[in-house]
Amino acid sequence: MTDDFAKHDLHQKPRRERNTLLRKLDGLPEYDTRRPFTATGTNPLDLAKHQATAEARYFGEVFDRPSPEPLPRWQESDGSDLWAAHDETRDQVIEFYRRTWEHSDATIDELPLDAPGHVPWWSEPCPNTNLFAVMVHVLSESIRHAGHADILREGLDGRTGLRAEHEQQIDEEARAAYCAKIEQAARSATPVKP
Numbered sequence: 001m002t003d004d005f006a007k008h009d010l011h012q013k014p015r016r017e018r019n020t021l022l023r024k025l026d027g028l029p030e031y032d033t034r035r036p037f038t039a040t041g042t043n044p045l046d047l048a049k050h051q052a053t054a055e056a057r058y059f060g061e062v063f064d065r066p067s068p069e070p071l072p073r074w075q076e077s078d079g080s081d082l083w084a085a086h087d088e089t090r091d092q093v094i095e096f097y098r099r100t101w102e103h104s105d106a107t108i109d110e111l112p113l114d115a116p117g118h119v120p121w122w123s124e125p126c127p128n129t130n131l132f133a134v135m136v137h138v139l140s141e142s143i144r145h146a147g148h149a150d151i152l153r154e155g156l157d158g159r160t161g162l163r164a165e166h167e168q169q170i171d172e173e174a175r176a177a178y179c180a181k182i183e184q185a186a187r188s189a190t191p192v193k194p
Contacts, residue, residue, distance in 0.1 A: 003113050010135050011108050017142035018101060020049055022094060024149035028156065033090055037152050042154050045093055046083040047145045058138050059104035062117040063131070067103055069096070103128035108135065 011121040024044045028054055054068040084093050113132040154160050156190055158170045 006132075007108070007113050008136075010104070010132075014135075014139045014142045015101075017139070017146045018051075018097070021051060021096065021149050024146075024153045025090060025094070025169075028146065028153075032156055034084060037155065041083065042148060042152065043083075044149045044178070045090055047149050048097050049084050049088075049093045050082050051142060051145050052093070052100045054141060055104050055138055056100045058119070058134050059107040061108055062119050062129075062134055063111060063115060065103075066106050067100070067141040069099065104138075107131075110144065 028044065032043075034043055036045055053071055060067040060071075061063070084090075087102065093152055108131070111131050113130065113135075117129050117131060117132040117134055118127055119129055119134070122129070150160060157171075158175070
């Protein structure tokens, strides 16, 4: 496999995940994009902001190509790199993410896979790395956060799937029967306490 083919293939996957993550915001009321769904406050809009900020850092400062726009401080004590403030609109976060894509894609397009990079916040395995390792890392984070957003969206209105063409009309009755079957299996597998 040639480096160009590997790079192209590896670059296509995060592009799909970026769009998947943003699709999870489509049609949601503003409150539902922002309210905390987990004990750590996770919500769909914040996942997009966090992923944009992380990608901007990984394909920016790691390769001495800083983002052309200001970024929140990395792991700020108030968590501002992880959540959208009341005065940050959904459109602003989405546009920030899209501008980050352009900058990230330029870095990926212009550098070879073995281009050296330095990730100061990595102590293990090693802060010195290369474009290939960063692409794999960012892809795994993109998939992870798109999966988080998928679960959050499913909990809100039942919508699942990577792309609009994969969505089907939700059959509430069939879904309830399916969940009841899983619940019964879980109960049957749980040992009875003496």
